[in-house]
Amino acid sequence: MSAETVRTIIDDLGALLLFTMILILAAGQIYRAIYAVAAQSLLIAIAAAVLATATGNTDLWVIAGITLTVKTIVLPWVLHRVVRRMNVRREVEPVIPVAATLALAVMVVVMSFHLSATLGPVNQAITGNALPVGIALTLLGVLVMATGKTALNQMVGLFASENGIFFTAMAVTQGMPLIIEIGVILDVILAVLVMAIMVLRVRSTVDADIAGLDRLKG
């Protein structure tokens, strides 16, 4: 593949990633948000595979494989199970209206592109628009966590943020060392497991959403 083709593919994937992010932000039901974040992880895995073929870096193949199994299949499945165990069917009232959230999201995206446009020399070290897309995904993930009131919304936001970081990291010339990437993914898995246990534990003792608890103040 020529450098130009890779660039185009990465930019297209970046656009799709932003699209999935909008889906997550606008999702009324938690199921949809989980499917959207799984799709987002799938796109990240594809991006890793594309960059692996282009650069001949075998480490990226391993990363693509791990992302596919862990972030596209295992973690969404864990979230899905937690949703079923918690037995929440009702829609979540967003803290701020969806329209306002989306307007905010557009601003974040524009700002990210503007920011990285000022960083000329570094953009050469990163393929295509991976830097602004990565920054936008990370910040939007935080937005999801801030606007969602339920624990599962917050976990989905966390995934989306991590996806943004991974996207940028693999597009940096040569990428992160494999061992570091594996360590980071391992941390994410452990964190999610601990969170899932906490959510279920609170659910079983006080019948409340852990993110809804607000007794500690002052």
Place this chain on the structure above:
Amino acid sequence: MTETLLWVLPLVPTVTALLMLTTRDRRILSAIDVCGSAILLALTLVLAREVAKGGPRALGVLRIDDLGLVFLLLLVVLTLAVSIYTVGWLKQAVAVGNMKAESLRSYFALVHLFVATMVVTVLADNLGVLWIAMEGTTITSAVLIGYHGHQHGLEAAWKYIIVTTIGISFGLFGTVLVSAAAAAHGAVGADAMSWSAIMKIAPMLNPGIVRIGFIFVMVGYGTKAGLAPMHLWLPDAHSQAPTPVSALLSGVLIKCAILGIIRFQTIAAAACGPAFPAEVLLVFGLTSVVVATPFILAQNDLKRLLGYHSVEHVGIVALGLGFGGTIGTYGALLHVVNHGVTKALAFFAAGKAIARYGTRDMRVIRGLLAVAPIGATLLMLAALSLAGVPPFSIFVSELMILRAGIGQGHWVAIAIFLAMVVVIFAGLLHHVGAMVFGEPTATASREPEAWSPLLGMMLLAAIMILLGLTIPASIDGLFRRATEIVVG
């Protein structure tokens, strides 16, 4: 030989944690706990001697220099003090049902895993490993914070894991950006993430990208360090965790995050000039000191009071690093150690008082001096030191930071800092004075004080008073060399 020690150090607490799983007996668990911590301390002292003689050592992704050694020594000394304190604390906690006797081994195992992850953050040369270990500390300590299993503990643990995980994912982004800048200058593979390798080419890095990277890292590791306005998790976590864990969180964990910030500060200072990271640190430092003050004054919960106090002191450390220069940086590093030791002592003493009165409400705790004279004296000493009274150690480091600020002409920052310190001084002494003196509350337990918590506290009090009166030549040399690494 010394290089191998770098890998042995994190293994010691890991093996200790595994050993914990072999038994359920509280006495044996406590014995393993103290032995493991003592071995860790002994090996660290050996390493410290080698580094003092032969300079920094590195093996693979781990590296020890004088800067890391300052934090490592704080970590291992506090770990030993915590282990000694835990012996008596646990006996009492099991007796009143705060800790379940059958799940003790998992508690001990988690504490040592937590220590192991902190050892790796301090020893990490590779910034990616630093991040992984930092997230590791979040996971292990989140379980410990919610260990009591009641609703409030779980709420605090959830807030902690969500806020810090999202916070340090910003840190990872910053790390990626800095390593991208290094990769653009020919650093290959693991070198692009190795702090010592990046430092060699740091002056050539693109200042624009390093600037953004540093801000991301500052927000990220700043969250973990408890700097305002990212400190929201800290008072909850510190107040809900079991007391020995509170001491580790406040004494060591937030300091490990400060070390992460210092590593990136040195890179940023070389790439964009020292003024830029200094400004960022000053803004976060001042915000923390100002934000913490009203909460300290209006606080009724003893452990939350100490938590907000940590926000203030982390702010002071950031101010010292921001004022910079030899004096400011020396003062900041000294303050890291002084605050770590003093705050752990304060948490220990507070934990014993809370157990005696059965509440964390400071309005109920009265007349501690009459029911537990030694514990009350230690609590008072810790409070005096935290408030910045001479001759205790914190007075010395705060004075150094002030002098650095005056030398650099940061008058506004100095004025705000001094005003807040005076207000906090009055507030803290008012709170603690009321608890220590006066008629004891009728509900207060009058049983004699247990020896092991007192021993742990006295160890820390001795260090606190020693560092206030004089700084021994060997420790002074260590701080000077560490300061040189930061200032360059």
